[in-house]
Amino acid sequence: MSNPVAPELRNRNWLINPRFQLKYTGMLVGVVAFVMLALGVVIGKTANTAAEYAQLATTQAEKAMKESQVNSQLTRESVLMSGNAELLKVVEEGLSETDRQAEANLQAVQSNRAAIEMQRKLVFAVLIFAGVALTVVLTIMGVFITRRVVGPVHKIKRLLRRVGTGRLVVTERLRRGDELEDLFDTFMQMTWSLKALQTGRIATLDATMRKAEATGASPEVLDGLRVLRAQMVLGLTKRLTRTSIV
Known part of the structure; x- marks a missing residue:
């Protein structure tokens, strides 16, 4: 007859006690998620601030370029009104250089702004990916550790139920890396003590049976003693046909 509790666990069943394991795994993930969220808020604010400064710098550069263009136009008109061709040529060269420099500054500022915006998006993408990946890793680790x-x-609860029925033969051991080894060793010492006590009782019963046979006890009494002895020996010798592995 197969053990009715054997199918309840499998070697690859990671959620042995889902309520306990998921509870403490959730607590672990929640704490780390809170810390990551706080860091994400700080990093996000920093990135947004950098983007705002880049936008402000771009706006100022555009304004400076417009002002430079207006000033250049006014200067050209003033020189044209003077009718001095040589002065107009010199002023035109200087104004053109100024316009080119202002345009170059604007392009540089716009390029920096685009780079900062790209970095900001990359930071947020990395934070989201890292958060999801860390949540998955912590969940797996939490389930593994609590297991x-x-x-x-x-296993100890199941073996205690078995010992409670009088079956004192325990051949199972903890898996390598399992916790609570001291508790399991204490349980094993208890079973050994119970087996020694049971063996002593069987020896006492055997002596009683011999005395009963020698004194001519009735067959009914002797049969009862033999049945009792068989039941006691059964707890020391019987092994389950199938044992579950935690």
């Missing part, structure tokens, strides 16, 4: 605690507890 190392829940697995031994579940």
